[in-house]
Amino acid sequence: MSGTLAKESMAAKPVIQSTKASRRVSRRKLFDRCFYRLCQFTVLLALMSLVTLIGHILYEGISWLKIDFFLNFTSRFAEQAGIKAAIFGSVWVLFLTSAFAVPLGVSAAIFLEEYAPKKKWVEWVQINIGNLAGMPSIVYGLVGLAVFVRYFNFERSLLAGSLTLGLLILPIIIISSQEAIKAVPLSLREAAYALGARKWQVVFGQVLPASLPGILTGVILSISRAIGETAPLIVIGALSFVAFTPVSIWDEFTVLPIQIYNWASKPQEEFHHLAAAAIIVLLVLLFFMNFIAIYLRQKYQRYKL
Amino acid sequence: MSASVNKSEEQVILEVRDLDVFYGQKQAIHSVSMQIKKGTVAALIGPSGCGKSTFLRSLNRMNDFVGTAKVTGDVLYKGQNLYGKKVDPVELRSQIGMVFQKPNPFPKSIYKNITWGPKVNGFDGDTDLLVEKSLKRASLWDEVKDRLHDSAFDLSGGQQQRLCIARAIAMNPDVILMDEPCSALDPRSTQGIEDLISELKRRYTIIIVTHNMQQAGRISDETYFFHEGHLVEFGETKQIFTNPSKKKTEDYITGRFG
Numbered sequence: 001m002s003g004t005l006a007k008e009s010m011a012a013k014p015v016i017q018s019t020k021a022s023r024r025v026s027r028r029k030l031f032d033r034c035f036y037r038l039c040q041f042t043v044l045l046a047l048m049s050l051v052t053l054i055g056h057i058l059y060e061g062i063s064w065l066k067i068d069f070f071l072n073f074t075s076r077f078a079e080q081a082g083i084k085a086a087i088f089g090s091v092w093v094l095f096l097t098s099a100f101a102v103p104l105g106v107s108a109a110i111f112l113e114e115y116a117p118k119k120k121w122v123e124w125v126q127i128n129i130g131n132l133a134g135m136p137s138i139v140y141g142l143v144g145l146a147v148f149v150r151y152f153n154f155e156r157s158l159l160a161g162s163l164t165l166g167l168l169i170l171p172i173i174i175i176s177s178q179e180a181i182k183a184v185p186l187s188l189r190e191a192a193y194a195l196g197a198r199k200w201q202v203v204f205g206q207v208l209p210a211s212l213p214g215i216l217t218g219v220i221l222s223i224s225r226a227i228g229e230t231a232p233l234i235v236i237g238a239l240s241f242v243a244f245t246p247v248s249i250w251d252e253f254t255v256l257p258i259q260i261y262n263w264a265s266k267p268q269e270e271f272h273h274l275a276a277a278a279i280i281v282l283l284v285l286l287f288f289m290n291f292i293a294i295y296l297r298q299k300y301q302r303y304k305l
Numbered sequence: 306m307s308a309s310v311n312k313s314e315e316q317v318i319l320e321v322r323d324l325d326v327f328y329g330q331k332q333a334i335h336s337v338s339m340q341i342k343k344g345t346v347a348a349l350i351g352p353s354g355c356g357k358s359t360f361l362r363s364l365n366r367m368n369d370f371v372g373t374a375k376v377t378g379d380v381l382y383k384g385q386n387l388y389g390k391k392v393d394p395v396e397l398r399s400q401i402g403m404v405f406q407k408p409n410p411f412p413k414s415i416y417k418n419i420t421w422g423p424k425v426n427g428f429d430g431d432t433d434l435l436v437e438k439s440l441k442r443a444s445l446w447d448e449v450k451d452r453l454h455d456s457a458f459d460l461s462g463g464q465q466q467r468l469c470i471a472r473a474i475a476m477n478p479d480v481i482l483m484d485e486p487c488s489a490l491d492p493r494s495t496q497g498i499e500d501l502i503s504e505l506k507r508r509y510t511i512i513i514v515t516h517n518m519q520q521a522g523r524i525s526d527e528t529y530f531f532h533e534g535h536l537v538e539f540g541e542t543k544q545i546f547t548n549p550s551k552k553k554t555e556d557y558i559t560g561r562f563g
Binding site for chain 2: 118185187188190191192193194195196197198201205206209210
């Protein structure tokens with residue numbers, strides 16, 4: 001398609017060429033083509049670096065992806081090391097974090113969009129939610145350490161880690177849910193009110209279902225972010241050498257990114273391969289979650305607005 | 306059912322007394338009074354921005370949602386003041402239906418579009434029956450009876466608008482307010498809606514805002530001409546169109562402005 005476009009613009013050139021105006025036109029055409037090439041180049045550059053990165057990781061790690069890799073705990077010996085504990089930890093964290101952050105975040109978004117009065121303090125809250133969303137994740141780690149680990153005495157448990165990550169993604173969930181709710185047209189609300197619906201009926205019966213695809217997309221993307229976070233968990237003291245699977249929220253734990261970080265920082269070459277293999281697992285997990293987000297969006301968009 | 310009712314006893318279902326509507330400092334409606342008889346079609350006409358939609362929306366208190374809007378005066382619905390202290394606007398809206406300018410079906414199935422309103426108002430009867438009855442009255446049944454569970458967005462614009470009318474009908478209202486219901490539709494769908502309105506008026510009182518004077522002439526019994534927030538003139542549609550008493554009305558009707 002791009003090729004025909006370029007050809008057409010070349011073919012259309014030689015109509016009248018002598019005047020100043022047509023020279024200006026051809027200069028603009030040239031500029032147009034250059035800009036097009038530039039855009040193409042930047043996309044290519046971005047894709048290339050991604051492909052190189054993934055290619056490198058696959059090359060390094062794919063041969064280390066064996067059944068045992070998933071069934072074993074980590075070990076001093078690279079040949080016996082696996083990610084069983086990290087996978088269990090990550091799955092636990094995934095569910096616990098969503099259990100905290102999703103209901104809270106979506107409710108906050110509903111309140112801010114539907115119920116909050118147009119007052120100064122609401123505006124102030126809104127601005128600060130935006131600020132929180134841009135905060136470096138290590139700060140959340142420090143908050144988690146001070147509040148959950150020390151003050152509430154949760155120690156280095158799954159609970160402390162998940163609450164910390166929940167805090168981290170809360171502002172993102174709030175903002176994306178707000179955007180989704182905002183996108184519901186006024187005409188839909190009016191239709192519902194005109195039928196004699198109460199406010200909560202309008203919110204839960206019409207506005208939420210209509211904004212669900214948007215909310216779900218935001219939720220899943222922010223949970224993917226939580227799954228990939230390392231820094232705040234290191235701060236609150238998640239372990240890197242765990243030879244057991246957690247059975248309750250009070251247990252100590254590790255997660256995939258920490259395991260990767262730990263292996264990648266070891267001097268032995270073999271552990272770098274292990275890290276690459278674990279990265280492949282993490283990437284697959286993230287791709288899978290994004291796929292779910294896309295699937296849900298498609299599914300619920302059957303009733304498009 | 307009751308074509309004879311409006312002839313024998315001309316019962317007033319909606320009476321407006323000295324209604325003013327303000328948006329902040331700006332006054333949109335200036336002291337409008339009118340009486341609407343049961344079972345008739347009343348058309349509100351006038352150039353855009355004349356306040357006819359604002360007026361219509363004050364009849365079921367939809368202006369409550371506009372933060373800056375303030376309404377004074379009385380709207381008596383079956384003798385009860387809608388702006389009285391004890392009146393619950395939500396309750397009221399379930400008795401006065403509304404159809405909007407652009408078709409706005411819910412992003413749900415055709416079936417659920419009909420049942421949602423009655424359900425949130427505590428309806429626990431036979432929904433199948435309700436859906437069939439409402440769609441038949443809106444002359445949509447034959448077109449959609451085989452795909453009641455398809456999305457309402459699969460329908461054409463005219464069908465969507467008839468679905469919105471069916472949705473209003475399902476609440477069994479006495480009065481249906483229509484805010485330029487055909488302005489987003491093509492001529493054929495417009496005719497469908499107009500035919501429907503003529504059919505419905507035996508059962509319901511319809512107040513319709515339109516910028517299309519031919520439409521007002523075709524479907525309404527009485528016509529109210531608004532200009533710059535004032536009710537300039539009203540009367541039987543025939544008389545307004547053939548023999549208006551005010552210069553402004555005549556100018557508008559003959560197309561000299563608007």
